[in-house]
Amino acid sequence: xxxxxxxxxxxxxxxxxKPTPDDFRLEEVPIPxxxxxxxxxxxxxxxxxxYMRGRMSAARxxxxxxxxxxxxxxxxxxxxxxTRHPDFAVGDIVLSHSGWQTHxxxxxxxxxxxxxxxxxxxxxxxxxxxxxxTAYAGLLTIGKPKSGETVVVAAxxxxxxxxxxxxxxxxxxxxxxxxxxxxxxxxVRDLGFDDAxxxxxxxxxARLATACPNGIDVYFENVGGAVWDAVFPLLNEFARIPxxxxxxQYNATGDFPGPDRLPVVMRDVLSKSLTxxxxxxxxxxxxRPAFYRDMAGWIASGRLRYREDIxxxxxxxxxxxxxxLEGRNFGKLVIEVSDN
Amino acid sequence: xxxxxxxxxxxxxxxxxKPTPDDFRLEEVPIPxxxxxxxxxxxxxxxxxxYMRGRMSAARxxxxxxxxxxxxxxxxxxxxxxTRHPDFAVGDIVLSHSGWQTHxxxxxxxxxxxxxxxxxxxxxxxxxxxxxxTAYAGLLTIGKPKSGETVVVAAxxxxxxxxxxxxxxxxxxxxxxxxxxxxxxxxVRDLGFDDAxxxxxxxxxARLATACPNGIDVYFENVGGAVWDAVFPLLNEFARIPxxxxxxQYNATGDFPGPDRLPVVMRDVLSKSLTxxxxxxxxxxxxRPAFYRDMAGWIASGRLRYREDIxxxxxxxxxxxxxxLEGRNFGKLVIEVSDN
Numbered sequence: 001x002x003x004x005x006x007x008x009x010x011x012x013x014x015x016x017x018k019p020t021p022d023d024f025r026l027e028e029v030p031i032p033x034x035x036x037x038x039x040x041x042x043x044x045x046x047x048x049x050x051y052m053r054g055r056m057s058a059a060r061x062x063x064x065x066x067x068x069x070x071x072x073x074x075x076x077x078x079x080x081x082x083t084r085h086p087d088f089a090v091g092d093i094v095l096s097h098s099g100w101q102t103h104x105x106x107x108x109x110x111x112x113x114x115x116x117x118x119x120x121x122x123x124x125x126x127x128x129x130x131x132x133x134t135a136y137a138g139l140l141t142i143g144k145p146k147s148g149e150t151v152v153v154a155a156x157x158x159x160x161x162x163x164x165x166x167x168x169x170x171x172x173x174x175x176x177x178x179x180x181x182x183x184x185x186x187x188v189r190d191l192g193f194d195d196a197x198x199x200x201x202x203x204x205x206a207r208l209a210t211a212c213p214n215g216i217d218v219y220f221e222n223v224g225g226a227v228w229d230a231v232f233p234l235l236n237e238f239a240r241i242p243x244x245x246x247x248x249q250y251n252a253t254g255d256f257p258g259p260d261r262l263p264v265v266m267r268d269v270l271s272k273s274l275t276x277x278x279x280x281x282x283x284x285x286x287x288r289p290a291f292y293r294d295m296a297g298w299i300a301s302g303r304l305r306y307r308e309d310i311x312x313x314x315x316x317x318x319x320x321x322x323x324x325l326e327g328r329n330f331g332k333l334v335i336e337v338s339d340n
Numbered sequence: 341x342x343x344x345x346x347x348x349x350x351x352x353x354x355x356x357x358k359p360t361p362d363d364f365r366l367e368e369v370p371i372p373x374x375x376x377x378x379x380x381x382x383x384x385x386x387x388x389x390x391y392m393r394g395r396m397s398a399a400r401x402x403x404x405x406x407x408x409x410x411x412x413x414x415x416x417x418x419x420x421x422x423t424r425h426p427d428f429a430v431g432d433i434v435l436s437h438s439g440w441q442t443h444x445x446x447x448x449x450x451x452x453x454x455x456x457x458x459x460x461x462x463x464x465x466x467x468x469x470x471x472x473x474t475a476y477a478g479l480l481t482i483g484k485p486k487s488g489e490t491v492v493v494a495a496x497x498x499x500x501x502x503x504x505x506x507x508x509x510x511x512x513x514x515x516x517x518x519x520x521x522x523x524x525x526x527x528v529r530d531l532g533f534d535d536a537x538x539x540x541x542x543x544x545x546a547r548l549a550t551a552c553p554n555g556i557d558v559y560f561e562n563v564g565g566a567v568w569d570a571v572f573p574l575l576n577e578f579a580r581i582p583x584x585x586x587x588x589q590y591n592a593t594g595d596f597p598g599p600d601r602l603p604v605v606m607r608d609v610l611s612k613s614l615t616x617x618x619x620x621x622x623x624x625x626x627x628r629p630a631f632y633r634d635m636a637g638w639i640a641s642g643r644l645r646y647r648e649d650i651x652x653x654x655x656x657x658x659x660x661x662x663x664x665l666e667g668r669n670f671g672k673l674v675i676e677v678s679d680n
């Protein structure tokens with residue numbers, strides 16, 4: 001083993017609004033030993049994702065919060081360093097949910113073995129992992145894009161948004177991406193989106209309307225906030241809105257000032273027969289085999305591309321995560337924890 | 341013919357907020373003559389329904405507004421007084437959409453013949469008509485109540501709400517109705533609802549929570565407003581919310597004061613995987629044969645009951661409609677226009 005100790009980042013305090021570095025604490029503890037049926041993992045990659053902001057708060061949500069003093073939760077790719085499970089050998093590379101740390105023991109039953117020859121193993125945290133599956137299942141099961149329809153997605157250079165737009169195009173729809181800044185918009189266009197709109201532009205709403213001359217049939221909601229306000233008037237009758245994230249409001253505190261937008265939204269839900277549907281990807285677990293097959297095929301044929309934003313060093317995870325909530329990453333944000 | 345003239349009520353002015361009697365005008369005009377393929381109808385019953393408030397406003401909605409000076413829209417039951425259509429004979433009783441008037445010509449193709457021996461013909465405007473079908477299609481197609489789940493509906497003594505709760509029970513769900521006042525609540529309980537809650541009670545929200553010890557799986561939304569606020573925190577994971585009406589906000593003018601409830605609603609849409617789905621019953625037209633068969637069967641067997649609130653005289657329609665928007669009716673509101 002390359003380290004004598006397990007380095008880990010725990011939740012030091014619950015953030016009030018935006019997380020700060022003081023909400024995290026780096027600790028060093030002894031490396032644990034695997035029990036029967038377990039393996040010891042050296043973590044290579046840690047995924048940073050917006051949902052983690054929710055886990056830092058005590059408020060009820062779809063998953064339990066991280067306890068104060070506990071290791072921050074997160075998806076990881078690791079190498080088996082020691083094994084007490086017959087299906088795993090030292091050297092195997094596996095997907096686990098080991099959190100923000102350099103070492104972890106895990107039950108063999110909770111692991112998925114990765115093939116380093118099939119794809120870079122970090123993609124199991126992105127395009128071939130939870131974010132890619134969120135895009136795939138939410139778009140196809142709830143959004144149901146039809147040929148010729150218009151699909152809009154924000155954070156379009158990120159791992160979910162970039163997959164949403166490309167899968168929409170594969171299904172014959174027009175894809176319009178929203179991203180922050182000229183570089184990200186250029187990347188989104190380069191991915192094959194029909195258009196990309198910079199949400200920082202002062203005339204963002206007007207540009208979005210111009211980019212959607214036939215209105216919007218599917219809005220894949222992963223940000224909320226001002227993007228929602230620009231999208232909302234453009235929604236067509238029978239539009240579908242899969243809701244998988246609201247990153248713009250994750251750091252909000254207290255009441256939201258008026259006017260109250262809910263009655264107007266409900267009026268259009270009624271008058272336009274809109275569908276708003278929240279989801280967490282695990283609901284669609286039975287679609288994972290189809291996802292792996294389709295996505296791997298699209299990547300292999302070059303129909304679907306992705307971008308990773310890899311930050312080296314576990315100690316940089318808090319700063320990178322704070323930046324993620326502000327859109328400072330460019331592509332799927334992954335921490336390269338070690339080269340164990 | 342019993343009248344020498346067609347008496348009709350036209351839209352005299354667009355209401356600002358609550359409609360007033362001055363927004364309507366009673367006119368007398370010559371009775372029209374049917375062209376080839378048409379019939380002349382003497383209207384017996386006129387349906388009054390909340391959606392008509394939308395037609396009085398100029399704002400875009402799912403249907404065009406009534407023009408100023410035009411006859412108010414509405415579903416009607418009439419008797420054929422003269423016919424130039426081979427499928428209809430004088431004396432036939434038909435369902436039409438002839439609006440607020442005593443006489444009308446109509447294309448034969450737009451009519452549905454009613455059997456006065458099968459059910460009172462006024463029910464074609466209520467439990468066996470558009471309101472009943474709204475309940476049936478919205479509850480079963482969007483709400484999808486499962487055995488043991490809890491279904492909540494407001495305006496539960498009205499034509500839509502009373503059918504929603506009873507169909508939910510027929511499908512094995514627990515039904516909780518919300519209504520205004522002790523008499524309506526007693527009626528709702530008498531229909532077989534598991535509980536009925538008076539939304540005028542000062543502790544309404546607490547009573548609703550007590551009546552739904554396992555939370556709410558389906559909320560059939562037809563009112564909005566304060567009822568929504570009481571229902572919302574009780575919604576379970578994967579709850580379905582068919583949205584077919586928002587009567588509490590139809591008379592609203594201008595912006596709604598804060599706080600902004602939308603971010604909180606979106607947060608729960610996401611964290612609870614909620615489905616919000618607006619609909620207009622005509623979307624589900626292919627289910628009408630199943631509806632007629634099921635509903636007639638349930639009525640015949642006594643499993644589903646209904647109540648009509650019949651007001652005599654076309655001239656009383658404006659006052660009755662204004663009262664409908666305030667919940668003053670008790671059961672399906674129908675104007676008995678004449679005994680033509």
